[in-house]
Amino acid sequence: MQIEVNEIARRVEGRVCGDGARVVTGIQALDAAKESDISFFADVRYADALAHTRAGAVIVREETAGFEGPQVIVANPQVAYAKVASLFQRPLPRHPGVSPEACIHSSAQIGPGASIHPLVFVGEGAVVGEDAVLFPGVYVGARARIGARTVLHPNVSVLHDCIVGNDVIVHAGTVIGSDGFGYVRDGGHSVKIPQIGIVQIDDQVEIGANNCIDRAALGRTWIRQGVKTDNLVQIAHNVVIGEGSLVVAQAGISGSVKIGRGVVLGGQVGIADHLEIGDGARVASQSGVMRSIEPGEAVNGSPAMPHRQFMRMAALTARLPQLNERVKKLEKMIEALAPFVKERT
Template sequence: MSLEFSRKITRVFTIGEIAEIAEAEVVGGDLTSAVAKQSEIIGVSSLEMARPRELTFLGARRYQERLLTSRATACILTRQYLDLLPKHMIGLIVKDPYLAMTHVLAQLYSDAITPNALFEHSGVSPSAIVHSLARLEPGVTIDPGAVIGPRVQIGTGSVIGAHAVIGADVCIGRHCNIGAHVTLMSALIGDRVIIHPGARLGQDGYGYALSENAYEKTPQLGRVIIQDEVEIGSNTTIDRGALRDTIIGEGTKIDNLVQIGHNVIIGRSCAIVAQTGVAGSSEIGDFVLIGGQAAIGGHLTIGDRAQIAAKSGVMRSVAAGARVGGAPARSLRKFMRMEAMLDKLARASKPKLNSN
């Protein structure tokens, strides 16, 4: 399905305008560069679904065959694939097609950057419950069924989705989007934060002390602090701290179904992929990449710009800049060598078929 059906383009753009946004060199196909720049684009879609007057992009070699049959008017791609460009298609040559396409989409579909209010209205819905002691700046939107507790503060331009629950004393900054059925307790949320539907922030962490006959609950006294421009995926859970705050650093992006334990501190501009779990009191530096279904033990330190492969089991601290994989996690290069050796051994020990 073309994006034109689900999102309306801001306006019609020319190839020349798109080239400026993408910082691209225009290659005209059958047209001169000057004429190509005047061609109009009315939508964006994938290689296989794009129609005439739509833009597409080629981001990886494995999709190059789709380029040959694409009906798109223009394609963002690197110079190495220029020879594959069909004669009818205009090329926009860039160093990083995915990044360039991201910049283009942000301009052509500017309303897609932040989710809209579910009911596409502004102001407070009559069916929302807002405590008399809550403070809402002008321009706040609250969808039907949302519950806003006492002493909550919500900044201008923020949207609270349907049936979200904002607990007592929570502070939400400006231009945030809190999705449907989100719960926020004991939380301080910065500006321009996006929290997708079903996420749970600020509930008690998993803290228990073992007595002679039972586990006794340890009171959780900290908060969850979400700094500016963080994005948190659907059904992710982030526990409040026990004796210190749980902190998610500025610009960090967390996928769906991630569990962040109490007292965890995550730095700036990290990327944490779905189904990852971070146990309590671990500290993660800046610009760390964590693949899907990774598990990080408690009380560990992950250094700046470290990379953790998907399905890794991290049981020891990871140095800054290190790349690790496997369970238990080790140097990614060592892990890949071990996998290759095991595969070689398995092939060598494969029983020979009896020829009789």
């Protein structure tokens, strides 16, 4: 693809400083870019890379003397980068229609323009929306519904009765609708509680690779519109994740947790069952959440506590060796003074 810098600026609502007629054919990081590439600069830590880059043009927040070529000035270089990168992204490989090597139940409905690759299974009564793409190894269970323009990457499993909305991306190896972890103890035995609910994933959601999203015991596990999850995320039965929330890699969300809108869960966060995480809350990486969190609250640590409190404790923890030495010295001084105290008493 070839595109003028002027056209890039138009698409990202920016302005050009320099030769807007310069043509670029790709996008790369500053240190890897060639003269035919556009790059972006959003962090002063990369000022040296900007000064030495061979890029033909750059996207920046404000005009900089550190680069002599054309510059696209935007309010947010990261957002502009994402938009420009999509211009150069190669389209997904699509199988023309339904592969004869796919296994499609006679009662399943396949929408117009859907791309069904070889070795896909679509079960009884399932529905696949128009222009959806199902890569090899995808399993769509009985009565499951896949929305329009949704992409299921290799070896994704959408089990029976689950619902995946429109414009959803599910990355390789994810399982949607496995049984929730529900047992009741009967003496020394664990009796399985039937998991008869579903998983519902709303529109514009993106699920990372190797996620496990459990079906509800009753009702639904619900991933609401615009949620994005990273790889290796566990979402237990009857969890609800609110619109626009982000869940980073290796997070684990226990059963019946209710997560509000715009929440960010850092990597390796663990949340105990039946808690509520308020709208806009932020949970730092490796935090263990044992209580409900108020809207807008930022927490850190295990057990999780207000972020500022955690930082004060972390600072004190770093000083523990010195404080321990001071305590030992004070103990010795007290021992040395003890005989004099006894004489006076």
